[in-house]
Amino acid sequence: MDSLYNPTAVESRWQETWEAEGLYAAGAGRRRDDSFVICVPPPNVTGELHMGHALNGSIQDVLIRWHRMRGFDTLWQPGYDHAGISTQNVIEKQLVAEGTSRREIGREAFLERTWRWLDETGKTIMGQYRRLGASLDYARERFTMDDGYVEAVMTFFVRLWDAGWIYRENRIVNWCPHHQTAISDLEVEHVEMDDTLVTVRYPFAEGEGGISVATVRPATILADVAVAVHPDDPRYRDAVGREVVVPVVERRVPVIADARVDPEFGTGALKITPGHDPTDFEIGRDHGLEVLTVIGPDGLMTAPGFEGLDQRAADARVVEWLEERAQLEGHEPYRHSVGTCERCHSRIEPLVSPQWWCRMDELGRPAIEALRERKVRFHPESQHRFAIESLEQAPDWCVSRQLWWGHQIPIWTCPDGHRTCTWPPPDACSECGSGRLERDPDVLDTWFSSALWPFATLGWPGPTDELERYYPGDVNVTAREIIRLWENRMIFSGLFLLGEIPFTDVIITSTVLAADGRRMSKSLGTGVDPMEPIEGHGADATRYGLLKISSTQDVRYSLGAIEEGRKLANKLWNVARLILQQTEGSTPEARPRTLEERWILARLDAARAEVEDDWARFDFSAATGVLYHLTFDDFCDWYAEAVKPPLYDGDADCRATALRALELLLALLHPLLPHVTEEIWSHLPAREGRLIVSAWPEPDPTEAEALDALDRVQEAAQVFRRSGVQVELESDEERRIFAAVVRPERARAAGDVESELARLRKEIERAERMLANERFVANAPPEVVDGERAKLERYRRELELLGA
RNA sequence: GGGCGGUUAGCUCAGCUGGUAGAGCGCCUGCCUUACACGCAGGUGGCCGCAGGUUCGAGUCCUGCACCGCCCACCA
Numbered sequence: 001m002d003s004l005y006n007p008t009a010v011e012s013r014w015q016e017t018w019e020a021e022g023l024y025a026a027g028a029g030r031r032r033d034d035s036f037v038i039c040v041p042p043p044n045v046t047g048e049l050h051m052g053h054a055l056n057g058s059i060q061d062v063l064i065r066w067h068r069m070r071g072f073d074t075l076w077q078p079g080y081d082h083a084g085i086s087t088q089n090v091i092e093k094q095l096v097a098e099g100t101s102r103r104e105i106g107r108e109a110f111l112e113r114t115w116r117w118l119d120e121t122g123k124t125i126m127g128q129y130r131r132l133g134a135s136l137d138y139a140r141e142r143f144t145m146d147d148g149y150v151e152a153v154m155t156f157f158v159r160l161w162d163a164g165w166i167y168r169e170n171r172i173v174n175w176c177p178h179h180q181t182a183i184s185d186l187e188v189e190h191v192e193m194d195d196t197l198v199t200v201r202y203p204f205a206e207g208e209g210g211i212s213v214a215t216v217r218p219a220t221i222l223a224d225v226a227v228a229v230h231p232d233d234p235r236y237r238d239a240v241g242r243e244v245v246v247p248v249v250e251r252r253v254p255v256i257a258d259a260r261v262d263p264e265f266g267t268g269a270l271k272i273t274p275g276h277d278p279t280d281f282e283i284g285r286d287h288g289l290e291v292l293t294v295i296g297p298d299g300l301m302t303a304p305g306f307e308g309l310d311q312r313a314a315d316a317r318v319v320e321w322l323e324e325r326a327q328l329e330g331h332e333p334y335r336h337s338v339g340t341c342e343r344c345h346s347r348i349e350p351l352v353s354p355q356w357w358c359r360m361d362e363l364g365r366p367a368i369e370a371l372r373e374r375k376v377r378f379h380p381e382s383q384h385r386f387a388i389e390s391l392e393q394a395p396d397w398c399v400s401r402q403l404w405w406g407h408q409i410p411i412w413t414c415p416d417g418h419r420t421c422t423w424p425p426p427d428a429c430s431e432c433g434s435g436r437l438e439r440d441p442d443v444l445d446t447w448f449s450s451a452l453w454p455f456a457t458l459g460w461p462g463p464t465d466e467l468e469r470y471y472p473g474d475v476n477v478t479a480r481e482i483i484r485l486w487e488n489r490m491i492f493s494g495l496f497l498l499g500e501i502p503f504t505d506v507i508i509t510s511t512v513l514a515a516d517g518r519r520m521s522k523s524l525g526t527g528v529d530p531m532e533p534i535e536g537h538g539a540d541a542t543r544y545g546l547l548k549i550s551s552t553q554d555v556r557y558s559l560g561a562i563e564e565g566r567k568l569a570n571k572l573w574n575v576a577r578l579i580l581q582q583t584e585g586s587t588p589e590a591r592p593r594t595l596e597e598r599w600i601l602a603r604l605d606a607a608r609a610e611v612e613d614d615w616a617r618f619d620f621s622a623a624t625g626v627l628y629h630l631t632f633d634d635f636c637d638w639y640a641e642a643v644k645p646p647l648y649d650g651d652a653d654c655r656a657t658a659l660r661a662l663e664l665l666l667a668l669l670h671p672l673l674p675h676v677t678e679e680i681w682s683h684l685p686a687r688e689g690r691l692i693v694s695a696w697p698e699p700d701p702t703e704a705e706a707l708d709a710l711d712r713v714q715e716a717a718q719v720f721r722r723s724g725v726q727v728e729l730e731s732d733e734e735r736r737i738f739a740a741v742v743r744p745e746r747a748r749a750a751g752d753v754e755s756e757l758a759r760l761r762k763e764i765e766r767a768e769r770m771l772a773n774e775r776f777v778a779n780a781p782p783e784v785v786d787g788e789r790a791k792l793e794r795y796r797r798e799l800e801l802l803g804a
Numbered sequence: 805g806g807g808c809g810g811u812u813a814g815c816u817c818a819g820c821u822g823g824u825a826g827a828g829c830g831c832c833u834g835c836c837u838u839a840c841a842c843g844c845a846g847g848u849g850g851c852c853g854c855a856g857g858u859u860c861g862a863g864u865c866c867u868g869c870a871c872c873g874c875c876c877a878c879c880a
Contacts (some may be wrong), residue, residue: 005839190877197880218870231823279878336879382808386875389807480875511874515816519874548828551818553809554874557814560829578839625818625827640839648838669871721846742845743837769874770824775840775860786825 005573007538007566015130018678018692024076024135025472029693031071037473038076038191039454039502040129040136041482042144044083045118046090049128051512051520051557055550056477056529057134058543059507063475064135065671066615075470076135077457078126079142084406084446085179085187085343091117091405106405114405128531133539133674135692142457144449145407152341152456153407153449154423156401156497161411162423165359166399168610172274172281175351175400176341181402182355185395189342197269197334198319201327202227203253205243211236212329214266216336217276218322219314222249222303223292226272228283231257233268248321249303258283278350280434291352299349306563337434356400356409356442364391367492367501376491376501379618380552383483383508390484391492399445406443413438427738449490454502461497472500477507507618511554512546520557533562540673541565547620547672568628569676572669575636576680582647587685588659595733596642598655598706603634604664605700606707607661611668617688627669635665636709659684661771664697672673709734717742724758760799767792 018024019134038060043053062075068074085513088102091114102110129136142149160166173182187784195216203210211227224246229236236255243252253272260283261270275293284291294303301309306317313608320352322328339348370376371388378384400409412420414429415436422754428435449456454473458466473495478487487506494502513519521527533542544565549555554637592598607630614623639661646654681691713734716727721740738744767788770776777785 004842185877213880217880260878265879277878277880279880282878337877356878380809390876479862484876513873517873551817554817558829560816563842564828570842571840574840574843576839581839621818628828635838637844640846644839707807717845745836766824770861773860776823779860779862780823788823 003574004569004579005676007540007569007675008535010679011133011539014675014678015133018135018690019130019138021690023138023690024691026075026137027070027073029071030073031695032073035470035473036064036067036072036074036474037470038477038502039457040076040078040472041476041478041486042079042081042142042450042453044086044126045080045122045143046083046087047125049125049132049530051528051530051546052479052509053125053129054132054480054534054542055457055512055546056509057129057132058546060475060477060620060621061132061134061543061674062615062671065674065692066612066696068135068693069667069670070693073403073469075473076137077140077142077454078129078136078497079140079453079457080123080125080144081405081450082143082145083747084401084403084443085176085181085183085313086446087114088403088405089179089343100566102404107648110404111525131531131534131539133543134141135674141458144446144456145454148405148459149452149456151423152452153444153460154178154410155461156452156493157410157444158421158423159497160358160363163362166421167355167357167359169357170352170354171357172278172350172683173348173355174339175297175353176344176346177297177349178341178344180297181404181655182353182398182400183341183348184398188339188340189345190337191340192335193338195334195336195338196331197266198322198331199329200247200271200322202244202246202331203327204239205245211239211244211255211269212267213269213271214336215271217311217315218318219306219311220273220276220294221247221271221318222269222306222314223273223275223294223371224251224253225274225284225292226251226253226290227255227289228258228261228270228272229255229256230261230263231259231460233261233263245327248318248328253627256283256287258287261690264525276350280774283352294353295349295351297351297353299346321654355398356440357412358393358397358399363492363496364394366495367391367488370491370495376504378483378487378506378507378508380508380553380585383480383506387483387488387506391488394484394488397445398699399448400440400442401445402441402663403443406446407449409411409440409442409444411440413440428707438469447485447489450486451493452497454490455494455498456794471498471502473503475505475507476503476510478509480491480508481546483508505618510550510552511619512549513554513556514801515557515559517556528557531720533559537562538569539676539681540569540675544568544624544672548624550620553719554799564628568631569673571636572665572673572676573680575631576662576683577642577643577660578640579647580680580683583655583659583685585685586652586659588654588663589656590660591653592645593653593656593657594643595709595731596639596737598656598703599710600639601657601664601700602703602706603639603710604661604668604697607634608664608668608697609699624672627672631665631669635661637766638714638741642737645740649659665688666691667697710737713741715794719756719801721746723753723755725756725801727798748770758800760795764792764799 022028036756064074064076092102114707126138126141127141174188176183197214197216198218199212199214201210201212213227214598239255240257242255244255251571260279272280274281274289274291276295294301296302301307301314306314317330340346341348366393368388378387410421410423412426414432417427418431420426420430429437454472458464458470460467491501494500518526541562545562550560590601592601607626610626611618611623643654643658647658668680670677678691712729717728718739719725719727728739770788
């Protein structure tokens, strides 16, 4: 064993061994009936591991390993999401590069091509999870487009249809002109953009005057059907009910009153374009106005005389028309936020189109109730409230997408227009019996299938033993922005289809920002590939660093925290070398006789309790702190130093106990640092099997006396090291440990007695002042007051010893 | 515009239901003490964002203010 721990070789060797020996498999190490189940948030098939994955993987693995060591039947389900729009985007780009397009090659060839590409180059993330040491049951990898999974998706849709919650409606939707599909509000990314706000005069149809209106999109004037003002706006009281003439197209349209108009903005008058603006669509619908369309699905103009123009050119032409007639009253630069497609960043075009919708009221109600009753809990608590509010406010779900890559909607239409929704596919129309059926070309929203992940991966809808055994699961770990897209939908679909929520706890992880506090992003160049620290410092160190910085808020990536993890692994490695070198021929067994042995066993148990509490509360950062100080301070600096003399002397009890103490330390550290601990474990004598499935330490009766005695020794060491004065200790045992660890003969002879005296006097003064305060003594909790008294006494005693 | 969170040592951050401030890194001083210099021992360093309030006592609770993030939102 080298004195410098080298993680790279060790880590991959153990990853391969664990997996090959089946120790990642569900049920490995099982010694009890309870199960513990986590489904990995299925990453996009086309994606690569990023820092967020590394953090959520570390969290999930700690929980899985901890439960596995305690004998639970653990299942950590791996797999991928087909990621409809994202994957289609990748393939389409390839086709364009090859000088063709998806429409040119056709739907069938396109899908074939996508499958082929995925088989060849997709699905890389699970390999990267392996390198992190994530103990997923890789043999069970699933994909949301697997045959069995498709059954689940189709069944879900048909159930919703049968419940009467699926409907088709023409509505204004977020339309991505590049992908030529509707996308949901949640897939729209708002970005600040600079535009020009122009003010346009709409003359009254009869008589003098007119109304001025502000717009950033002059081209949509062609589709105007009204001008709206606020009902209480005194400026326009007389205008309501009259007609104005829309520029360019010279159409007469009414002036209407609607409270949704903000009288403070611009001129206080709003042009109404139901075909191309969501608010206008609603206003138009409520006033019974016509919906006119002048922009096509490709984002180009369709208005007569403007056909094929892009909107910028159309804007210019309209502005020109207005200028010629002096109807352009002004233009100013204007910065506002604009919706873009989160995948291709094209500007979203609000377009009216027929889509399939899923009603959310009936589906959401039981989920809201379950959340209120805390049947599932979000951590941190603030996200729990957010989850409830999002469900309460959830609009109906637009489930159709005009894409090819995805689950095609199971609705068939006969020539008479009757719709049949069944699975397996129908042979004939359910109403007229016609055999000439045509399937709806749209596919389902990707999140529609993700919503089924926790149970579709267990074989739902078929009744299976696995569903029986592993459903519902336990924990789900994900990012904040996924709550509405995924968490809430798993909750309501689990309740609807199986009557139970798929998990009891949802951990919302911090967003890992770059070291300078900016978002990690490829385009900004601020991203850090987690493979870098894993290769450079080790997976153990990376896991440690990420968990150490994790918290309830956003965190900055810190290489320092990862380096701390590397030091911890190295320290552990070296103390193991010390013990292993001195204990050849011994077997691990707790045979504590001396004070320091009773003490370290008590400390190990206290740390076990703390760490278990931290893991259980999902406070991963706190646990890293406890384990770090346990290893460095207690185990290495005190225990190992104290037992060196008897260890070198060949004391058999001491050696057996040292091995046992090391074992316990390894077990506590294993969920956090699986590789280095397993490597050391494999060098332990008389140990068969692997640490990964070995028993978690049982609670041990705490030895309060031993803890107190070591406190005294440590305090004495502090005083001695600072001042050179030896404090009286209570027993030979205490004096022996003091001598072994502090080694007075080697310590600097002359300490700084003066500053130590000053320190003590200051402390004594403080304690005296507090105890002199009658109200403090009367009101403070007794243990606080007693604590102060004890401190005072100790300081006085030390002052005496220092010869004052 | 709405919601959530932050402001503590030079840096990155802990501080649970109020009891008189901590860690890691950095810096300074000793040590190559036979596990580890990726180490050991000691030290320097904080009016805990600002202003009020409650309390015997306030990073900790309340109010207001100032910055800084994140999420959400149809201001033309």
